[in-house]
Amino acid sequence: MAKKHWLFGEKRLAFGMMRLPMIEENGATQVDIQQTRQMVDLFMQAGFNYFDTAYGYLDKQSEHAVRECVAERYPRESFWLTNKLSSPYFETEAEILPLFEKQLKNCGVEYFDLYLMHALSRNYYSKMQACNAFEVVRRLKKEGCVRHIGFSFHDTAEMLDQILTEHPEMEFVQLQFNYLDMDDPKVQSRKCYEVCQKHDKPVLVMEPVRGGRLVNIPPNAGKLLDDLGQSRANYALRYVAGFDSVAMILSGMSNLEQMKDNINTMLCPKPLTQKELAAMDEVVRILRGEGAVDCTGCEYCLPECPKNIPIPDVFTFMNERLRKSNAPKPNFAKDQGKPEDCIACNRCQKVCPQHLPISRLMQKAKTL
Ligand code: SF4
Ligand code: SF4
Known part of the structure; x- marks a missing residue:
């Protein structure tokens, strides 16, 4: 029998709305709303319904795209929407609620299903504590403005253990988790995953394709995967889908082709074979030896x-x-x-x- 994963069951593909298709219009770079709507429709028709956004994504255009492409076109109860409290956009406790209200308005909704404290690291954790943010999001949950609270994380496993010990009310953790970062000394995907298991927290996966780095690979690495017959993203998604505590997998899709490919993979993600795993090990070895800059293109900078x-x-x-x-x-x-x-x-x-x-x-x- 198929496994049930936390709230979401078997449908574990999320549409991450931070890498949407963009077009030039009136001298400005804007979200391609028409293509994004087609992507949303395809996604919903395939039985997926989880969307992820944040205030700052796409130069603050992502939340508006969510409103135009999802919230204004589908009944609210038919989709899950996740948003985030992002440190760069508030300095005091008093500024958090006005920011939250603005996020609801931008997205055209009255509540968020999941609300994350965004990109917690040692520094941002201190700031969230200083601004009483944990208490504020707890209150938002109590008032029904958000349904589940957690955080996304970018730091060491030790730091993650500290946060989950100090804040057991956090219901889930969003981790950078992919087959390249698994044993990376900075990202520590595997160790962070184990900390989540220790605290019995479901994991939401971000960067499963590492911002495209696991697709745009050198020709010799590409050949290894291409010869096996599936898309390069297919292996990356199936890899993370194989972990029991992974409740949702976010993919920042940028066009209809990527959406179709990811849907095909995630409708029924098959376990990787030994042959596929061996090829992926070799891809990691090639990428590690390449010495490329490990930028994911998140644009937070x-x-x-x-x-x-x-x-x-x-x-x-x-x-x-x-x-x-x-x-x-x-x-x-x-x-x-x-x-x-x-x-x-x-x-x-x-x-x-x-x-x-x-x-x-x-x-x-x-x-x-
Ligand atoms: S350099 Fe900028 S875009 Fe690249 S990972 Fe860092 S913050 Fe993200
Ligand atoms: S790229 Fe240079 S100038 Fe720009 S924020 Fe970074 S250090 Fe400062």
Whole structure:
């Protein structure tokens, strides 16, 4: 009999709305609402119904896309909607509720099914404590404005153990969890997963494809997976689906093709075979040896940069140069800074969930 996973049962694919298709319109980059609606419809028709957003995603456009593509088109009880309390957008306890009200309004809903304290690390945990945020979200749950509370996490397993010990009322944890990060010393996916099991908390998975890094792999690694006959994302999703405590798997899909592929995989995710697992081990070995910048393209750093440097684009370029010596430099827009404009203020590093040494990497990017 199929396993029941916490609240969600067998339907464990979530539509992460932070990498939606984008188009240029009236001189601005905007969410492609038409394509996003098609993706939402396909997703709902296939029996999935979990959406994930946050205030800052896509330059604050994601919540509005949720309203236009989901909330205004489907009965509220027919879908799950998760939102987050993000540290960069409040400084005091008094600012939390107005932010929450704004999030409800942006999304066009009256409650969130899940509400997460966003991207907890040692620093953000201290800030949430100082602003009494745990108490505020507990109250929101009591009042019915949110149904379940938890947090997403980017730090060590030890830190996670401390938070879950101090806050047993947290119902779940959202972890960066994929086959590349499993034993990564910074991300500590496996150890963090084990801490969740110790505290009996379900795990929601983010970055199962590691921001596309497990799809955009070097040709020799790609051939290993492609020869097995499924898409590269298919192996990444089936890998995380094989863990008992994984209750939901978020995928930040950017077009209809990705949506179709992920749906096909997650309607009935088959366990990986020994042959597939061996190929994936080899992919990890190749990726680890490549020395690429481990940026997931989450864009959390962008609002922090006083020089408006498109940091993830710079890292994409650096990674492309690793594979191809003549990979073209990014086309920086007039209002964007370049790596040489970096003043090493390190504001970006404070919010980077991957703890990347961004200013040092900018120095390197200048020389390429
Ligand atoms: S360290 Fe450089 S890249 Fe980072 S926020 Fe400061 S100026 Fe921008
Ligand atoms: S540098 Fe860090 S914060 Fe910025 S996009 Fe990459 S992973 Fe995200």
